[in-house]
Amino acid sequence: MMRSGVVTLVGRPNVGKSTLINRLVGRKISITSTRPQTTRSLIRGVVNDVAGNWQMVLVDTPGLHKPKAELGHRLNRLVYGSLSDADAICFLIDATQPIGPGDRLIAERVGGAGKPVVMAVTKIDAAGPEKTGRQLEVAGVWDFDAYVPVSAFSGRGIDDLIDELSSRLGAGPALFPADMDTDQTEEFLIGELIREKFLDRLREELPYSMHVRLRELEEAEDLLRIEADVLVERESQKGIVIGKGGSMLEEAGSAARRELESLLGVRVHLALKVKVERDWQRRPAALDRLGYRIEGR
Ligand SMILES: Nc1nc2c(ncn2[C@@H]2O[C@H](COP(=O)(O)OP(=O)(O)OP(=O)(O)O)[C@@H](O)[C@H]2O)c(=O)[nH]1
Ligand SMILES: [Mg+2]
Numbered sequence: 239m240m241r242s243g244v245v246t247l248v249g250r251p252n253v254g255k256s257t258l259i260n261r262l263v264g265r266k267i268s269i270t271s272t273r274p275q276t277t278r279s280l281i282r283g284v285v286n287d288v289a290g291n292w293q294m295v296l297v298d299t300p301g302l303h304k305p306k307a308e309l310g311h312r313l314n315r316l317v318y319g320s321l322s323d324a325d326a327i328c329f330l331i332d333a334t335q336p337i338g339p340g341d342r343l344i345a346e347r348v349g350g351a352g353k354p355v356v357m358a359v360t361k362i363d364a365a366g367p368e369k370t371g372r373q374l375e376v377a378g379v380w381d382f383d384a385y386v387p388v389s390a391f392s393g394r395g396i397d398d399l400i401d402e403l404s405s406r407l408g409a410g411p412a413l414f415p416a417d418m419d420t421d422q423t424e425e426f427l428i429g430e431l432i433r434e435k436f437l438d439r440l441r442e443e444l445p446y447s448m449h450v451r452l453r454e455l456e457e458a459e460d461l462l463r464i465e466a467d468v469l470v471e472r473e474s475q476k477g478i479v480i481g482k483g484g485s486m487l488e489e490a491g492s493a494a495r496r497e498l499e500s501l502l503g504v505r506v507h508l509a510l511k512v513k514v515e516r517d518w519q520r521r522p523a524a525l526d527r528l529g530y531r532i533e534g535r
Contacts, residue, residue: 241292243325243407248317248348250340251275251301253332254360254390259283259298261390262400266501267420268298269430271437273445275301278313278530280320282421284414285400292404293412297324302344307519309446309530316532318347326354326406328399333365333373333387345380354406355382358399363389424502425452431497432466432510435490436479444478447471449518449528463507464498469515469528479512487512 247255251274260266263283269276281298297320300313321327327348331341348355357377362370370387377385384402388395414421422430433450440448447470454465468487470479480487487510495508518524525531 239409240290240411241404241407242294242410242413244295244297244323244413245326245328245403245406246297246299246320246324247328247330248299248302248321248344249330250332250338250344251303253301253330253335255301255330256281256298257390258330258358258360258388259296261393261396262296263419265419267422267427269434269437271434271445273437273440275303275310275313275446276434276437277301278309280316284419285404286412286416287404292407293414294400294404294407295413296328303340308522309519309525312525312530312532319532321348321351321353324351324353325408326356326403327351328356328358328403329382330358330360331373331377332361333359333370334361337373337376349380349382356384356386356399356402356406357382358395359385359387361389361391362387362394363392425455427501428452428455428464428498429466431501432468432490432494432508435493435497436468436486439486439490440478444470444475446519447475448479449515451528457504461505461507462498462502463509465509466511468510468512469518470512471515471517471519473514476512476514 249255256268256270256277259268262285267283268281277300283296285294299317302314302317305311329348359373374385386395386399386402388399429450429452437445449469451467456463491508491510495506498506
């Protein structure tokens with residue numbers, strides 16, 4: 239009998255949730271960066287059993303953190319809310335970082351959710367066997383249903399993780415058509431890929447202050463014209479995002495264009511404009527307008 243279900247990936251910012259979902263799905267559906275709080279929405283990715291016995295809908299989520307602005311509060315609510323739709327939870331901790339109060343808080347919440355919890359200890363390629371072993375020992379006190387050390391980079395442990403997660407699916411039909419591996423629209427992914435190219439290039443609070451809003455998407459023959467606004471929160475941030483003589487905008491813009499071209503298989507013309515949307519992270523009305531809404535929760 240066919241089995242299916244939803245598995246939600248949760249953990250602190252930067253533990254590797256998005257890198258892992260991309261590895262599991264086999265394609266980049268969620269952007270990643272060295273900066274915490276990269277992901278800002280729920281991103282679904284589908285994994286189908288090769289033999290057709292099961293389908294698993296994975297949900298990438300924003301990293302759970304101590305919020306500093308309304309955006310953070312909304313994102314945390316979004317993640318905790320998503321747990322009620324999950325059939326199983328995959329809780330990630332980073333093997334290279336000490337387990338902290340943030341991890342413990344999440345452990346409590348997922349432990350109390352009444353769902354099977356599989357812990358993935360991530361980045362074991364960077365941590366090495368000793369650190370990984372100690373991490374597994376410390377995390378073992380939580381007594382979750384399974385513990386799987388993984389590396390999304392090398393692929394170690396990925397098959398074990400798929401086995402552990404898929405074994406927790408219940409009887410049910412496929413939730414997505416076989417040829418659909420994500421629920422993201424092309425427009426959404428384009429905006430995210432543009433934002434991604436700025437994240438690692440920006441310092442301090444700037445990655446958090448950025449939002450990318452698509453204005454135009456026009457396909458003509460083999461050329462895709464994209465116009466997008468890069469929003470920042472303050473006038474003083476504008477210059478940094480533009481860079482000396484426009485260098486930052488140029489660098490990030492051409493990196494985005496190159497990736498979009500290879501992803502979409504068409505030539506891309508990308509025009510970016512930097513604009514100020516004052517304190518958008520703090521203002522509920524601005525958050526609503528920019529799409530950071532938490533429906534019905
Ligand atoms: N060495 C190593 N680094 C990894 C691995 N997985 C992720 N990373 C790195 O960890 C950083 C964070 O990865 P993300 O996937 O963006 O983390 P996240 O948990 O989605 O972060 P948020 O969206 O901010 O919550 C990036 O620099 C990744 O390249 C891994 O298996 N090995
Ligand atoms: Mg992420």
